[in-house]
Amino acid sequence: DIQLTQSPSFLSASVGDRVTITCRASQGISSYLAWYQQKPGKAPKLLIYTASTLQSGVPSRFSGSGSGTEFTLTISSLQPEDFATYYCQQLNSYPRTFGQGTKVEIK
Amino acid sequence: EVQLVESGGGLIQPGRSLRLSCTASGFTFGDYAVSWVRQAPGKGLEWVGFIRSKAYGGTTEYAASVRGRFTISRDDSKSIAYLQMNSLKTEDTAVYYCTRDLHHDAFDIWGQGTMVTVS
Numbered sequence: 001d002i003q004l005t006q007s008p009s010f011l012s013a014s015v016g017d018r019v020t021i022t023c024r025a026s027q028g029i030s031s032y033l034a035w036y037q038q039k040p041g042k043a044p045k046l047l048i049y050t051a052s053t054l055q056s057g058v059p060s061r062f063s064g065s066g067s068g069t070e071f072t073l074t075i076s077s078l079q080p081e082d083f084a085t086y087y088c089q090q091l092n093s094y095p096r097t098f099g100q101g102t103k104v105e106i107k
Numbered sequence: 108e109v110q111l112v113e114s115g116g117g118l119i120q121p122g123r124s125l126r127l128s129c130t131a132s133g134f135t136f137g138d139y140a141v142s143w144v145r146q147a148p149g150k151g152l153e154w155v156g157f158i159r160s161k162a163y164g165g166t167t168e169y170a171a172s173v174r175g176r177f178t179i180s181r182d183d184s185k186s187i188a189y190l191q192m193n194s195l196k197t198e199d200t201a202v203y204y205c206t207r208d209l210h211h212d213a214f215d216i217w218g219q220g221t222m223v224t225v226s
């Protein structure tokens with residue numbers, strides 16, 4: 001199984017900060033990586049797919065990059081509504097796997 | 108509106124069976140694969156399994172943790188996917204989400220989730 005390791009697991013930041021979350025895969029997954037945002041009590045929401053494609057309706061302050069084994073999710077200017085938990089997911093092979101999550105909290 | 112709605116969750120004793128339903132609307136359900144994902148209380152996301160569209164054989168794949176106990180099926184005439192869960196264990200306690208599975212791209216639509224408590 002492909003393991004995904006996100007760093008950091010917890011992040012404290014202020015409104016307006018630039019935030020970067022990293023996701024590392026235990027083996028190459030080409031660009032078959034997605035990012036999701038989850039708020040408490042809600043279902044995850046797709047932000048980015050194929051590593052760098054912004055899902056329709058997602059603000060342009062979110063961006064993704066990477067290929068192979070290392071990927072990043074960047075929020076260029078953190079907004080109050082962005083405080084949430086973020087997960088990466090690989091879609092290269094089965095079983096599909098998720099990272100452990102990165103919780104972004106208000107400093 | 109494109110949406111998925113899960114139902115069928117509840118409190119169930121270990122060893123018993125439960126069937127979850129996922130009802131789709133707003134898109135041609137039969138054209139898409141469906142994945143089920145679960146989230147134990149306070150934990151991360153775990154992929155449970157998926158079913159391909161009929162165009163790709165309607166076949167299934169499962170996580171090792173549920174293989175042999177869980178079965179996914181679909182009724183395209185009703186736009187419903189099912190997750191049949193047998194021999195339930197306490198560690199199956201979770202919110203279960205159904206998703207529209209775009210194969211290599213992502214899970215782009217998620218239901219609101221249904222809670223299953225095995226106790």
